[in-house]
């Protein structure tokens with residue numbers, strides 16, 4: 204393994220690369236949890252999370268991963284027996300729905316295609332047929348399929364159907380990378396985690412509650428002490444985390460949000476769009492060899508945070524990911540669910556720039572050559588050319 208040394212390149216869709224400033228912010232002693240800098244920090248973080256979700260509603264911070272925030276979102280607004288509609292576009296909404304079922308909801312899946320986004324018309328038709336649906340679960344980006352859903356259109360479909368179902372959105376793989384407008388899109392509950400676009404170590408997650416969600420919360424009987432919004436709403440700082448705050452992660456998150464706001468949210472989104480498109484130029488070029496291609500069949504539905512690349516002829520993707528890791532220290536995302544062993548995923552979310560993307564794309568191209576996998580030549584070069592045109596001198 205002559206190339207195995209040097210910095211490891213983590214190119215998986217979470218956890219993502221943690222900026223040095225975030226790591227440095229966590230390198231400090233523990234502080235008091237009742238007074239001092241932590242109390243003021245909480246206020247800024249809660250306000251800034253609502254700013255990132257683009258809501259006038261309140262945000263909540265949990266010492267938990269994304270699965271925890273799924274449970275937080277569900278338990279705060281649902282009652283046992285409530286009917287929940289899961290919109291399939293890959294793996295993650297399905298798993299969120301499984302959590303809802305275990306908590307006592309009646310769950311129905313609006314079946315989708317792993318290669319396509321949710322169709323808003325299908326949502327509208329379903330909601331018209333079934334007025335008993337209390338909540339809709341959907342991901343903005345499904346990290347397995349690499350598909351991005353049009354949340355604004357799904358919100359409009361809900362309204363057009365005359366449904367008052369709560370729209371609950373998983374933004375774990377998109378928040379802080381792609382536009383998200385909770386209030387403007389009619390989203391009632393949003394959730395996210397720290398370790399993807401928010402560039403912070405795993406271990407924090409978030410929910411945000413809109414006005415209709417807060418109304419449903421009043422009568423929800425799935426509520427449990429740890430996740431409960433009402434308990435966390437009081438003035439007692441200790442209650443805001445239902446116990447000892449995850450201090451170091453909070454200091455890290457502060458540094459990450461400072462970086463995002465210093466760059467400017469619009470610039471962050473533009474950077475993700477450019478790096479995603481550069482990745483797509485490479486994958487599109489490789490696809491000419493007909494052995495690999497995009498999972499997402501519709502170009503406009505391809506996520507700006509992760510690109511899922513599938514093997515076209517039933518070949519194994521494992522050798523590609525293994526080669527990248529073992530020979531070059533580049534860790535790719537593997538295929539999930541139905542894609543296990545048949546896809547790899549290139550993340551372009553969070554603390555990423557052009558050299559990181561070029562590095563990953565070049566190594567994937569090297570693997571395709573070394574493994575004699577047919578592919579259109581010059582994928583990495585196509586990424587370079589695209590960015591050169593898009594970023595003038």
Ligand SMILES: *Cc1c(COP(=O)(O)O)cnc(C)c1O
Pocket residue numbers: 217268269270271295342344345346373374375376396405
């Ligand atoms: C990563 C991810 C999750 C799960 O988050 P964990 O922190 O691993 O629990 C949920 N939804 C989406 C869309 C994700 O990408």
